[in-house]
Amino acid sequence: MSTDTATDAGAADPGAPVLELEDLVMHFGPVRAVDGVSLSIAPGRVTALVGESGSGKSTVGRCVVRLLSPTSGTVRLGGTDVTGLGRRAMRPHRREVSIVFQDPAGSLDPRMLVGDVVAEPLRLQGRGGGRAERERRVAEQLERVGLDRSVAQRYPHELSGGQRQRVSLARALVSEPRLLVADEPTSALDVSVQASVLNLLADLQRDIGFACLFITHDLSAVEYLADDIAVLYLGQVVETGTREEVFARPRHPYTQALLAAAPVADPVRQRERTRVLLGDDLPSAIDPPSGCRFHTRCPLAVDRCATEEPVLRTVGGGGSVACHLVDDDGSGPDVRDATPGATPDATTDPDHDDRPGSPA
Amino acid sequence: MTTATTTTGDRPAPADGEPVLEVRDLSVTFTTEGGTVSAVDGVDLTLGRGEIVGVVGESGCGKSVTAMSLAGLLPRSAEVTGSVELLGRQLRGAPPAQLRAVRGNEIAYIFQEPMSSLNPVLTVGRQVSEVLQVHERMSRARARERAVELLRLVGIPSPERRVRQYPHELSGGMRQRVMIAMAVACDPTVLVADEPTTALDVTVQAGILDVLRGLRDRLGTSILVITHDLGVIADVADRVVVMYAGRVVERAGVEELFVHPRHHYAAGLLSASPTPGRYAAADDRLQEIPGLVPTLAEQPDACTFADRCPAATDRCRSAAPPLAELDPGSGHEVACWHPRGSTPTTDHPAGEEDA
Numbered sequence: 001m002s003t004d005t006a007t008d009a010g011a012a013d014p015g016a017p018v019l020e021l022e023d024l025v026m027h028f029g030p031v032r033a034v035d036g037v038s039l040s041i042a043p044g045r046v047t048a049l050v051g052e053s054g055s056g057k058s059t060v061g062r063c064v065v066r067l068l069s070p071t072s073g074t075v076r077l078g079g080t081d082v083t084g085l086g087r088r089a090m091r092p093h094r095r096e097v098s099i100v101f102q103d104p105a106g107s108l109d110p111r112m113l114v115g116d117v118v119a120e121p122l123r124l125q126g127r128g129g130g131r132a133e134r135e136r137r138v139a140e141q142l143e144r145v146g147l148d149r150s151v152a153q154r155y156p157h158e159l160s161g162g163q164r165q166r167v168s169l170a171r172a173l174v175s176e177p178r179l180l181v182a183d184e185p186t187s188a189l190d191v192s193v194q195a196s197v198l199n200l201l202a203d204l205q206r207d208i209g210f211a212c213l214f215i216t217h218d219l220s221a222v223e224y225l226a227d228d229i230a231v232l233y234l235g236q237v238v239e240t241g242t243r244e245e246v247f248a249r250p251r252h253p254y255t256q257a258l259l260a261a262a263p264v265a266d267p268v269r270q271r272e273r274t275r276v277l278l279g280d281d282l283p284s285a286i287d288p289p290s291g292c293r294f295h296t297r298c299p300l301a302v303d304r305c306a307t308e309e310p311v312l313r314t315v316g317g318g319g320s321v322a323c324h325l326v327d328d329d330g331s332g333p334d335v336r337d338a339t340p341g342a343t344p345d346a347t348t349d350p351d352h353d354d355r356p357g358s359p360a
Numbered sequence: 361m362t363t364a365t366t367t368t369g370d371r372p373a374p375a376d377g378e379p380v381l382e383v384r385d386l387s388v389t390f391t392t393e394g395g396t397v398s399a400v401d402g403v404d405l406t407l408g409r410g411e412i413v414g415v416v417g418e419s420g421c422g423k424s425v426t427a428m429s430l431a432g433l434l435p436r437s438a439e440v441t442g443s444v445e446l447l448g449r450q451l452r453g454a455p456p457a458q459l460r461a462v463r464g465n466e467i468a469y470i471f472q473e474p475m476s477s478l479n480p481v482l483t484v485g486r487q488v489s490e491v492l493q494v495h496e497r498m499s500r501a502r503a504r505e506r507a508v509e510l511l512r513l514v515g516i517p518s519p520e521r522r523v524r525q526y527p528h529e530l531s532g533g534m535r536q537r538v539m540i541a542m543a544v545a546c547d548p549t550v551l552v553a554d555e556p557t558t559a560l561d562v563t564v565q566a567g568i569l570d571v572l573r574g575l576r577d578r579l580g581t582s583i584l585v586i587t588h589d590l591g592v593i594a595d596v597a598d599r600v601v602v603m604y605a606g607r608v609v610e611r612a613g614v615e616e617l618f619v620h621p622r623h624h625y626a627a628g629l630l631s632a633s634p635t636p637g638r639y640a641a642a643d644d645r646l647q648e649i650p651g652l653v654p655t656l657a658e659q660p661d662a663c664t665f666a667d668r669c670p671a672a673t674d675r676c677r678s679a680a681p682p683l684a685e686l687d688p689g690s691g692h693e694v695a696c697w698h699p700r701g702s703t704p705t706t707d708h709p710a711g712e713e714d715a
């Protein structure tokens with residue numbers, strides 16, 4: 001699939017990954033927001049992109065839908081390189097991918113009726129036939145996301161947060177995209193409303209079969225919804241794998257710490273868990289740490305980590321990981337076994353080959 | 361360790377677990393252009409010495425208004441009734457000067473957005489020391505030293521260097537730690553943390569929750585944690601207060617609540633959260649709570665949850681259930697006519713006693 005088919009626009013190869021990112025780089029002046037991300041999503045799969053605030057998740061999403069033009073690297077949609085395409089040439093590909101944003105209020109034009117909001121992508125793409133046909137499709141779409149068709153006659157501010165997020169979903173799906181980028185679609189919502197949006201997303205995904213880049217920092221939502229997971233740290237992917245693999249056997253120390261830090265809504269289990277405190281917060285993306293970018297916070301870091309950059313490589317047991325301490329067969333130490341509260345320097349042990357196996 | 365060096369002299373030291381804060385029948389209404397808005401309706405709450413109580417509920421249910429009413433932080437448009445006793449002293453209706461003193465020394469607050477509560481043009485060291493100079497009447501040099509100690513207490517690495525930095529030079533997590541340092545500078549009896557980690561990442565959140573737990577363990581601070589995140593509650597709270605539409609619907613020990621929620625709203629909230637090991641298969645759905653949160657004014661004589669409740673009957677729509685223990689002495693209270701896990705004949709006992 002290395003043959004470049006950039007010229008025959010529109011005709012997507014059905015077998016090709018819906019999305020392929022190759023060495024994607026997005027710098028904002030000195031800010032190295034995304035620094036070499038490679039990722040691929042197969043048709044109908046849900047891939048979660050997780051990481052801390054500022055790790056570059058939204059920037060990746062914006063590059064995918066071409067709200068941003070990447071500094072370098074390649075974005076392929078359905079096998080077609082769309083990285084360098086101008087507005088016009090991009091048009092046939094626009095309908096392939098839609099985006100839903102975190103803030104349902106801010107992403108909907110307050111002066112437009114809901115019906116016009118949902119119909120907008122069709123109008124912009126010059127599709128959807130006449131007015132009557134568009135109205136029919138809007139009504140169908142609203143019902144699909146669990147809203148009454150009369151909502152079309154309302155303004156966004158006349159809806160609740162959860163209803164507004166459903167409207168965003170309806171708009172994103174009206175053009176029947178093959179890929180949906182969902183950027184923190186539930187973070188701004190209440191718990192019980194979150195549940196309904198997550199359920200809806202799961203249902204629609206199952207029924208329609210679009211692929212989804214699900215951007216979030218909520219690991220319980222990831223576990224509920226995702227097929228695959230990519231973990232981002234300071235603009236780089238540090239681990240990928242299927243949901244089962246990553247949750248059952250996280251290999252990168254950062255992924256391990258992330259899983260250990262996410263609170264579980266169960267007081268007994270929550271209090272029994274090993275705490276891994278990462279000390280300081282995410283370092284600056286302007287001047288990322290040398291070597292492994294995680295070494296300043298990694299409880300397991302050894303001397304080599306500060307000087308040599310680990311590459312993301314495929315390891316045994318599936319998935320890929322970028323850490324010096326993980327062997328090719330996928331085995332390695334677990335930060336959750338390190339002494340609780342251990343400071344990074346206390347664990348800088350030259351004898352790191354004598355590492356414990358991963359727990360069962 | 362109780363080095364309670366407070367300025368308000370006659371503060372009796374309560375025994376462990378004895379309530380330091382008791383809120384009874386607290387109600388708050390706001391006068392707005394559109395009429396009167398009832399935000400909090402008859403809330404009861406107790407906080408024991410060295411206890412962490414979590415208040416949980418959906419957006420708009422009155423968590424923040426309850427918290428702010430404790431030390432008189434609400435705007436003039438608010439009318440507050442009921443009782444707020446701190447170590448036996450009535451705060452509701454106390455003169456502004458007295459409330460100001462209470463806020464500086466005995467009840468401290470931290471809020472969700474640390475940036476807007478910090479002064480952007482002063483170094484963080486200066487801001488922490490100023491609290492100490494004003495409230496504890498420390499010398500400048502002593503306050504400076506103590507500021508470094510406090511920043512270390514809340515887990516800020518290399519505090520000697522950090523005291524010279526400005527808020528914008530710190531990350532969100534570090535700023536929240538600075539806020540906590542300022543809040544605990546005067547060794548408050550009660551710390552009110554309103555969504556202290558909502559704006560933060562899980563890795564940073566875990567650290568902040570650790571700091572709160574540490575304060576309780578080391579200083580014996582009583583903490584009221586307000587959140588809509590059940591994971592936070594599960595992590596730090598000893599007891600939980602569940603609010604719905606301005607009222608307390610359930611109070612229980614944290615484990616008891618998570619295992620045996622008796623109120624239908626509390627149960628709905630618990631099953632609406634995705635739990636580990638759960639995957640969106642065709643037959644598995646997160647439980648949704650249908651309908652919208654009502655505004656209080658609509659249902660003065662009804663259970664406010666009746667419209668969304670799977671067990672609602674006519675009785676629920678015609679009388680508000682009181683908050684009461686189902687099993688006397690259990691400390692597990694619920695405001696529901698038909699609590700979960702009861703047979704119809706053993707329905708709410710308080711119904712007959714209190715109504």
Ligand SMILES: Nc1ncnc2c1ncn2[C@@H]1O[C@H](COP(=O)(O)OP(=O)(O)OP(=O)(O)O)[C@@H](O)[C@H]1O
Pocket residue numbers: 028031032033051052053054055056057058059060217285
């Ligand atoms: N337009 C921009 N100009 C300059 N810097 C930017 C811009 N957009 C993002 N950044 C920076 O790029 C980095 C990554 O930001 P991004 O929004 O992608 O993070 P994120 O992972 O989505 O975080 P969050 O979870 O907070 O949404 C951050 O350091 C951010 O400040």
Ligand SMILES: Nc1ncnc2c1ncn2[C@@H]1O[C@H](COP(=O)(O)OP(=O)(O)OP(=O)(O)O)[C@@H](O)[C@H]1O
Pocket residue numbers: 390392397398399417418419420421422423424425426435437588
């Ligand atoms: N100053 C005010 N004037 C009028 N109404 C107010 C005022 N402050 C709060 N309210 C109303 O009181 C109710 C309770 O608000 P409160 O801020 O306590 O909610 P909350 O439970 O803290 O919600 P959230 O989780 O969103 O912070 C809401 O309906 C709110 O709109």
Ligand code: SF4
Pocket residue numbers: 252253254292293294295296298299300301302305310322323324325
């Ligand atoms: S062990 Fe080294 S390579 Fe692995 S995460 Fe830690 S610092 Fe990075």
Ligand SMILES: [Mg+2]
Pocket residue numbers: 057058059
């Ligand atoms: Mg983002």
Ligand SMILES: [Mg+2]
Pocket residue numbers: 423424425554
């Ligand atoms: Mg609030």
